[in-house]
Amino acid sequence: MTEAIAKDFIPERSEKNGYVEPFRMLDNVFYIGDKWASSYLIKTSAGLVLLETLESPFGRWIPDNIKKLGLNPYNIKYILVSHGHSDHVGNAEYIQRLYGGKVVMSKEALALAKAQSEKSTGQGSFHAPEVSLFAEDGDKLVVGDTEFNFYMTPGHTAGSLSIDFMVKDAGISHRAFMVGGHSPSNKDIELTRDFIKSMKRIRALASESPRVSINLANHPHKNSLFEKRDSGKQDDGKNYFIDSQGFFDFLDKQEELGRVKLSALTAEAERSPGPSGLNTMTVQKENTASP
Numbered sequence: 001m002t003e004a005i006a007k008d009f010i011p012e013r014s015e016k017n018g019y020v021e022p023f024r025m026l027d028n029v030f031y032i033g034d035k036w037a038s039s040y041l042i043k044t045s046a047g048l049v050l051l052e053t054l055e056s057p058f059g060r061w062i063p064d065n066i067k068k069l070g071l072n073p074y075n076i077k078y079i080l081v082s083h084g085h086s087d088h089v090g091n092a093e094y095i096q097r098l099y100g101g102k103v104v105m106s107k108e109a110l111a112l113a114k115a116q117s118e119k120s121t122g123q124g125s126f127h128a129p130e131v132s133l134f135a136e137d138g139d140k141l142v143v144g145d146t147e148f149n150f151y152m153t154p155g156h157t158a159g160s161l162s163i164d165f166m167v168k169d170a171g172i173s174h175r176a177f178m179v180g181g182h183s184p185s186n187k188d189i190e191l192t193r194d195f196i197k198s199m200k201r202i203r204a205l206a207s208e209s210p211r212v213s214i215n216l217a218n219h220p221h222k223n224s225l226f227e228k229r230d231s232g233k234q235d236d237g238k239n240y241f242i243d244s245q246g247f248f249d250f251l252d253k254q255e256e257l258g259r260v261k262l263s264a265l266t267a268e269a270e271r272s273p274g275p276s277g278l279n280t281m282t283v284q285k286e287n288t289a290s291p
Helices: 003-007 058-068 092-099 107-119 189-207 225-231 244-271
Strands: 023-026 029-031 040-044 047-051 076-080 102-105 131-134 140-143 146-152 161-169 172-178 212-215
Touching: 023 161, 058 092, 076 092, 076 140, 092 102, 102 107, 107 131, 146 189, 161 189, 172 189, 189 244, 212 244
Parallel strands: 047 076, 076 102, 102 131, 172 212
Antiparallel strands: 023 029, 029 040, 040 047, 140 146, 146 161, 161 172
């Protein structure tokens, strides 16, 4: 354990560090992430569910952000992690250790988290969490009045996990969806092909009734989160975060990213194939500034 982890260093809450004041999005959905990566808090009848935990050490703001919302971080029952990149899993162990909560992620995501943890240094050091439930495709988790549905959607990483569930706004139910990983793998052709397939599958799933209308993207620039926050309410009083067409437009953009990447990787492989041809497996840390 590094000295930084031992001291549980908490960085300054500043614009330079990407700090964002927490806010309510819907009746039972709150944003507690930062400027670059998203973290959402879901309030259920049986406690709190945390989606994503940010990059270490910035996710150590999460407990105080929960308190600012008038809620208790000790009421976190589950921590759901979409994949093993450090900007999504970096504080799961910290929150689990200090406040409890059972961590849910895929086996592949945990393996990636461990690999990234071993490379983490200094104030950004983190440990992989203890996983209470390895989610598989088709699994469900019921927490009080809320049912979370899990789908394996590889492509960004091998173990990307997408999640959907029902939320409420002004007492009316809406279906929310968090895509497990945005943008295709940087160098792996097979994962890029999987990414395109996953976007198609998510589109089909999201089209089922009730149609998805809430995009809980795990990076705020992907769902124009801050722009929607700053817009307030529409003229008819509708919440800007309720945007079904916006979600499907987002899926179209992701699939197009996949197609462009696949074309580039295929051309590169044809020019200079490696020892293992087109199947070289390289899982890169995501670039959070990608389109």
